[in-house]
Amino acid sequence: MAGTAERKTRSRKAKPAPRRAPLRRVLRWVGRGIAGLAALFLALILIFAVVPPPINLYQISESWRLGGIEKDWVSWDEIAPVMARSAVAAEDANFCEHWGFDMKAIRLAIEEGSTRGASTISQQVAKNVFLWQGRSWPRKAMEAMLTPAIELVWSKRRILVVYLNVAEFDEGVFGVQAAAQHYFGVDARALSPTQAARLAAVLPDPKGRDAANPSAFVKKRARQIMAGAETIAADGRSACFEG
Numbered sequence: 001m002a003g004t005a006e007r008k009t010r011s012r013k014a015k016p017a018p019r020r021a022p023l024r025r026v027l028r029w030v031g032r033g034i035a036g037l038a039a040l041f042l043a044l045i046l047i048f049a050v051v052p053p054p055i056n057l058y059q060i061s062e063s064w065r066l067g068g069i070e071k072d073w074v075s076w077d078e079i080a081p082v083m084a085r086s087a088v089a090a091e092d093a094n095f096c097e098h099w100g101f102d103m104k105a106i107r108l109a110i111e112e113g114s115t116r117g118a119s120t121i122s123q124q125v126a127k128n129v130f131l132w133q134g135r136s137w138p139r140k141a142m143e144a145m146l147t148p149a150i151e152l153v154w155s156k157r158r159i160l161v162v163y164l165n166v167a168e169f170d171e172g173v174f175g176v177q178a179a180a181q182h183y184f185g186v187d188a189r190a191l192s193p194t195q196a197a198r199l200a201a202v203l204p205d206p207k208g209r210d211a212a213n214p215s216a217f218v219k220k221r222a223r224q225i226m227a228g229a230e231t232i233a234a235d236g237r238s239a240c241f242e243g
Contacts, residue, residue: 041130041146045153048129053166057132062172070182071174076161079188082229083176083196084160085238087167089228090200090221092121096156096240100147121163123147128166156240164188168206169199183212197222197229 052073055063063069088095094102100122108118126146131139150159169179176199177188184195191199195211201221202209209218232238 042149044130045146045149048162049154049158053129053162056129056166058128058168059166059174062168066172069172069174070178071165072177072181073165073175074177074188076157077189079161079164079176080191080196081242082193083164083188083191083199084241085229085233086193086196086200086225087164087203088121088160088238088241089232090197090225091124091203093228093232093237095121095160096237098122100151101144120147122151122159125159125163125166126150129162160241167203169202169211171207173206179211183210193226193229194222197225200225 059069059071092102094104098120100120102118102120105120106118123143126143127133127139130146131142154162165175165177167176168174169176170182173179173182176191179199180186180188180191180195183199184191186195198211198214198218201214201218202211209215211218214222233242
């Protein structure tokens with residue numbers, strides 16, 4: 001009996017451990033990949049809160065396609081205040097009132113069956129700095145996750161200054177300083193209200209609109225932006241980045 005029990009014990013010890021199911025291993029590595037990607041984005045958000053983003057995926061692709069791009073980072077103090085107000089009036093009038101998503105604009109866009117006008121400046125920064133262009137669902141999902149993190153870590157002024165430095169104003173022309181030089185031969189700090197409004201007017205379609213030789217539509221849009229910039233200054237909707 002003792003010998004039989006001993007053999008059974010050895011048999012149990014010799015039995016190989018069951019292998020992990022392949023699906024569990026895949027899920028484990030997927031989870032690690034997602035966690036690593038999230039950690040990378042968080043680190044970049046923290047770094048870019050104080051350091052200018054050097055370049056993004058779209059700028060790299062345009063530089064490759066065009067053989068070079070124009071861009072020149074400038075600080076907040078080197079940008080005319082009217083340029084900041086014009087960009088907000090044109091792209092995100094409620095910039096100071098939301099946490100990254102303008103729910104009123106989103107609901108209106110859904111009712112109209114369009115996404116135009118629903119993307120905030122914060123969302124555009126998430127896309128332009130960290131992601132790629134296009135309307136794919138994976139990109140939109142990542143944008144939706146990055147936007148609140150950016151709003152949490154960065155000030156509204158930081159979001160706006162990054163936006164003004166990475167936005168495309170003409171083919172291969174990125175940032176307000178390069179745009180001011182390209183179109184008007186002046187620095188960003190010297191932009192007049194009319195020039196600032198025209199630059200803001202080309203933002204939705206930088207390859208199809210010209211700030212230096214504006215079409216009738218761009219002129220009309222610029223006048224609307226000038227009025228909007230004055231309005232948000234008067235009613236306090238520029239306080240979060242000008243205060």
